Amino acid sequence: MVALRQIRAQYDDRTIVVYQAYSSAIAEPALRAGTFVPPFSFGRMTWIKPSFLWLMHRSNWARKPGQERILAVRITREGWEEALSQAVLTTSHPDRVAQAPVHVQWDPERSLRGAALNHYSIQVGVGRGLIERYAKEWVVGITEVTSQARKAAELAQGGRAEKAKRLLPPERPYPVPRATAQRLDIDG
Template identity: 75%
Template sequence: MTPQYQIRADYDARTIVVYQAYAPAIADAALRAGRFVAPFSFQRMTWIKPSFMWLMHRSNWARKPGQERVLAVRITREGWEEALSQAVLTTADPAAVAQAAVHVQWDPERSPRGAALNHYSIQVGIGRHLIRTFNDDWIVSLTDLTPKVRKASALIQSGHAAKAPRLFPVERPYPTPSALGGEGVAKAGAVTGERR
């Protein structure tokens, strides 16, 4: 049985993949540059999600306005763990949340058809004071997953959902060092409303 609060991700020895959905103008500019550039905003928090299926739910399989392009953002594990080390749960004391460089919240994991499951996926909000570091130092590569997302969605919509999972990334439990407080964050695990 999957633990109720557990970080699951596509990762290797050095990097971890997180997902984001953007409007075409932002995605195209980022893919050309290999990192985020204008019209991406560096003045607002950006949310990264290691759960592919949760982002499919959030973006309605890349059909929501402003979320028509799905990017796999490969970042260093060092950067990911640095973010977790600075994270404050969005359900914590409001003053602490307001001052935090990184926000964390847990939302129900989703099935391919969008049903809420009985375990949760982590979202990490990178605050505007840390976004430049995320962009300049942590990002290793950006990949456009939109064609794969559309193909998987078409399979699900046409009654061939059993064929869709072969297009999904493989996510497995991420070994978060306990020194980061990752487990403490996980155990706190209060779920809040969905964010971008």
């Protein structure tokens, strides 16, 4: 049985992969630089998601305007865990949310076909005060996975779900310190 609220991600000893969807105007310079650079906005919160399928749902498999390019952003686990340590649930008191440098929101995880599942996926909103650190210190590389996403969608829509699943990144439960897990309602 899958835990109700659990971080599932692709990660190794040093890094974790999060996903973001952008327009070509933002994706191209980021891919060339290997990190986020203008016109990426350093003046507003940026949301990072370790669940590939949740982002596919959100971006309509890279078809939503302004979200046509899917980026797999490899960041340090140190940075990820720092973000979580400063995070406040978006369901907290509005004053706490307004002052928090990082927001956490839980949304239903998605199936390959986009159906809401009975467990949740984490979204982490990195606030203005940490975005430069995110781009300059935490990001270790950016890879475009748009074609992989579109191919998986094509296979799934064509009734070839097993082939589509082979294109999905391997995600597994991410270990979180107990105090962080309790504060952010993480079950496992």
